[in-house]
Amino acid sequence: MLIHPWDAPRDDAEWQSWLAVHDFGQLVVNGLPGEPPYLQPLHFAYDAGRGEAVTHLARPNPLWAALEADPDVVLGVVDDYVYVPGPWQAAPGTPPEHGTPTSLYAAVQLRCRAQVVDDPAEKAELLNRQMGHFQPEGGSARAAAGEAPYGRLLSGIRGLRLEVTGVRAKFKYAGSKVPEVQDRIADRLAERGGPGDAAAREHLLRRRPA
Template identity: 80%
Template sequence: MLIHPWDAAHEDTEWQDWLAVHDFGQLAVNGRPGEPPYVQPMHFAYDAERGEAVTHLARPNPLWPALEANPDVLLTVVDDYVYVPGPWQAAPEGPSEDGVPTSLYAAVQLRCRAHVVDDPAEKAELLNRQVGHFQPEGGSARVAAGEAPYGRRLSGIRGLRLEVAEVRAKFKYAGKRPTEVQDRIAVELSRRDGPRDGVAREHLLRRRKA
């Protein structure tokens, strides 16, 4: 992923805060010789203090042999994306038809070392961490190995701890454009008011203030 200086995260808390609420991504695992990579869509819980993400997948998932052969993986999340028509990006002094269309988006890529979790007690602890993230208000029974209602189902899954080795974060929101163009994009996003237009506009204005 190409990251220009004007699109880079201003500080670690920017991508960490964004990742805390954008917790559905794709796990890319190197394929076995002669096979393409495996790409698994999934929910995950990122823990900034521990520097890891946790998740679980069904035991029959075909990616396990490839993951065990090469535990270096990439977890990627992309969201808050919008299409920007060319006229919105036209230079202030030029004709609108000369503007170049583009995409605005946020993306975080975590290069990780995957650790497979098969011990029932460790899997239960991992699942409780996930549930605590997605259901902080509670409402579900706590998972415990060998205990109802979930203990007997632990054998059907394998846990994953993704130890983060490198982070690449990008917030592409017209950071290189003149103020007049940024203002025009913000106005047009507000006027169009389509899916994700509002949050893209918030990113643009927030990053300009920073």
């Protein structure tokens, strides 16, 4: 992923706070020799304090052999994306049709070292951490090995601890454009009001120099 200086996060807090609420991505696992990589969509819970993400997958998932052969993986998330028509990007004083269309988006890629968790008690602990993230208001029983309602289901899954060893983050929101063009894009996003437009506009305005 190419990251220009104007698209880089201002600090770790920017991508960490974004990732805390964008918790569905794709886990990329190197394939076995002669096989393509595995891309597994999944929910995960990222813990900045521990420097890890936790998740789980069904035991019959075909990626386990590849993961155990090479535990170095990438967890990627892309969201808050929109298409920007060319005329919105035209430089001041040039014909609108000379503008170049582009995409605006946020992306975080975590390079991780994966650890498979099979111990029932440890799996239950990982599940409870995930439920604490996704259901902070409660409403579900806690998982515990050998106890209803989830204990009998633990044998059907394997847990994953993803220790973060590197981060690449990008917030591509017209950071290289002059203020006049940024204002035009923000106005057009507000007018269009399509899926993702409000979030993209918020990023664009938030990242403008004070």
